[in-house]
Amino acid sequence: MQKKILAAVVASMMAGQAMAVTVVDNGTDKVTIGGHVGMRYVDQTDGEAAGDSSRINFGFEHKLTEATTAFAKAEWGFDTTNSGEGDFFFNRLGYVGAKNDQYGSISFGKQWSSYYTVAGWTDVMATSGGNTAGVYSELGDELGTARADDALQYNHSIMGLNISLQAQLGERDYSESEDELSNDKLDVVKRTVIAGTRDSSYGIGVSYDLPMGLTIGAAYNQAEVDVTGTVYESSKDPVTADGSYKAKSAAVAAKFEADKIYAAFTYAKLDNLNDKYLGFVEEAEGVELYARYQLNEMFRIGGGYYQLKDESSYTGAVNKGEIKYFPVEVVYTQGPVQLSGTYEFQDSVKVGTTKSVDDKLILQARYYF
Template sequence: MKIKLVFIFLILCSGFNLGAQTRNDSLTLSFKPYSSFRGHFSLFNGELEIQQNASRIGFEIALSKENSTFFAGSELSLNMFRGDQQFNLDASTSGGFIDIDSYQVNQVFGTRLGYLGVKFKRGGTIMVGKQWSVYYDVTGYTDKFNVFGGGGTATYTSGTDGGTTGTGRADQAITYRNQFGKLHLGLQLQAENANNNHIIDGYGISGQLELIKGLKIGGTYYRVLIQDTLRKNTIGFDKNPEYMAFGINYVNNKWDLGLVYSDQSNGDLRRNYIGNDIAAIVFDASGIEFYSKYTFQEFSIIAGFNQYKPKILNLPLSNGFKTDYYILGFEYKPLKHAYFYSEFRINSNNNRDHLGEKSVNVYTAGLRIDLERSFNRIIMTSK
């Protein structure tokens, strides 16, 4: 099915024609294909490995008239290289939470996004399907590194894309977004599982306020409703997961600065052996992520850090479990749609996984090509 979608994507790219002048009795059909090809080599643990880095292809098609636009979109991950390691958290296409759904792992194509929607001129935008969450409206302030990042905001929980938890690319979500002056509002519901003992599976809200041009602050809250029997039979899982985040973002023609603080309860997990059996262990945590980028001519310098502190009292996880690392990098952009990048993850002495093992420093250097084009055609309607 996914291969067929790729063929359709290529046919539409090659066969779409531009239209004529707009009239009152006409519809505007637009088609926007896009792609991002990313790959690098990584140096870590004394080894060198070629890795893909969240490459993707996608499109959005829309039909507009007067004050409304109906649209649909799809985005597929593209696994270009067969590397064993993956450092970019955004690249995951695994779903689930307690039971991790990993059937798309290492496949050539995987689902990243798929949605339908309608946008009204003053009434806001409604979207249905797999889409970026309202939680990400705020945590996305800092999720802009080429390779690393996203580890301090509880966006990509338990090695997934944040689909089931509704914090990343939310599964089976309904969202409403609108702007009232300088206030941006987002609402979200999830309806994933008909066998759950809840009418809905999650709900949340985000709000962003633009203080001055380029400067905004935001806050978000999201709650997931997990099946009661599953929650009661999982270690550390005493209540339904809740996520909160607050952030600030400033962007101009030279600077891009972002800072996000997050706090989650019962919202993340790791797996460890209990006797001879491996079990999922749910925990609370708080985190902080900082991103900065300064651009001058073709060059950009990137710096930031991620910190994520689990609360593991009386849980079978290492007492030293903590995410704590710094990121340094640069970009060189000789062409409008292509650039070289390099990032270095520098771990502090406190950066240890849930088993107490120290994480290694990682150096990456790679290439990224971004392509995007919009096509428009006027369709005449009968009176």
Template sequence: MKKTLLAAAIPALLLANAASAVELYNVEGNTFALGGHLSAGLTGSDNGNTEVNSVSPRINIVATRDLGNGFVADAKAEWGLNFLDGGENTLSTRLGYLGLTHDSLGRAVVGTQWAPFYDAAGVADMPLAFADDFLYEDHYNLGTARAEKMVSYRNGFDLGNAGALSFGLAWQGEHDEYDTRGQAALTYKVMDFSANAAYSAGDVANVETTSSLVSLSYGSYGSGLYAAGVYAENENINSFFGTGPTAADSTATELLLAYAFANSLNVSVNYENVENDDDGQGTLSSTSALQVEYNFLPNVVAYAAYQVDLGNDYASDNNVWAFGGRIYL
């Protein structure tokens, strides 16, 4: 096996969205950076509800320390900001972890983090306004997107002209009604294509909850043509927008097609469908959205989106629109 891919991946892993991070300190490989973004806009629906909203505003700090012998330690703390409303709930934890990375030995992370499962599942979770809602049902506990109190390990191998292979493993401990959970993810990349698979399992209140997922992607979102598709088979995970009852068996599909022009205009269309497979009980959610994003500057972006409700068997249709802007710190 050839040299691992961690050397190339370290900057992205440590400074997650480096374009939005301001490096305040860098001495002999020891760094400290401040990042995040704020957004504000309007959202409304056919039901007549129009309000000011913000799309996942956050602030984070990242520090790295060169430990020598090829080891780099890092720490990240990220908080969601509730800056549109007054009151006490201004900050909420999104991420908080310690990591250790070595070029050939891989990367280990402990804390609240993006899970290895999301490495495969998140390939279509790209547009600012509307994307993979099905991944975020109880995701901190189930580890389908961000995951609390997780231990993870990732590594990868360069296969030369045959591409590259990477994998991730993760574990979450028992707490409250959640038993221990484990997950694994695998990614194969060749040229601009990637094929991914992931599996997560563990009991909740003595009921088995699992997700088996495969995905494909082509290109890089925000640079020319990008296409991605995700398909998941879930057991006791998906419900109708987080309300009960939870489907014993469900399938989720997410498709994304986007094109970014040379003038920084990015146009995308996505489709998401979640089916309740319990005795053919019908559709939990089905939507499609046309979205436009435009970068006035690398750290200033405007967005507009319209999501069409394609119908479900649990509530009346409700089309949703949104527009606004984001400034990266």
């Protein structure tokens, strides 16, 4: 049996079939393998090649009764440009659970958050967007808004109402070393994180499917954080977070799906955000808007508007910084191959300065299996 599974895995990898490949399905047990390998070229002042979130995942199901199924999923990302420094593989997901046709599902482990069930509607571009609604903060996994660590989650859909409830169990320690935030050229914030602990967190996502393809929703996540010394320095006032604070993320969103059209909008209100571009932000507002049109079976075009604004009441700040850009994309899909080109019209401002951020061109090649 094990030899047959291994042979199927190797065959599926070599064949490069699109989407997840089912390697076992005997009516009781099911095993699938999926993922993709990708590369991208980014031109923003200086051009460079980089990996494209390559990953491999394994899904498992076992039928307990006619209506109840146990499941598990594990996913690892890998860096196609790794030159021997750092980890080649890194964990993205890993959870187990059970689902019932009548009562919904319960799962435990590292999984996409309840907050993401709503705030993720605008995180659908091929290479851009999705980073201004508080999902992918510096501590998104630890605090429960992204791929939440240690998460106990319940999900259920009934008569168009979709509910997701989440609690992160146990404490989670984190520590960072001093570095410069240089992502996307927003590089003037110096960060020093000595240590911190997430004591607890909870999240909820609720949405309702209306007729004609419209869905509306709201999500909330709150984490209790203890820190022993977190400092962000720039030409704005230094921000020190000692003791404890509550990291809060609240979002409302809507999406529309019909035939060849997809459109979504997200508004987020964020307190005590650890943002990897803007540093520690006491109060922020995020807006995300995306729309696309499927031209034919192979081509689609899309565009969006993404903004994250620091609304904190610092004194003496030269500039609090802002993320603001307008991406447009063309995506080509043929079988397991995806090629895309995205251009970001940037209107962002570097923290502590009046300097704007350069426009960005992103070219992507991805192969699904």
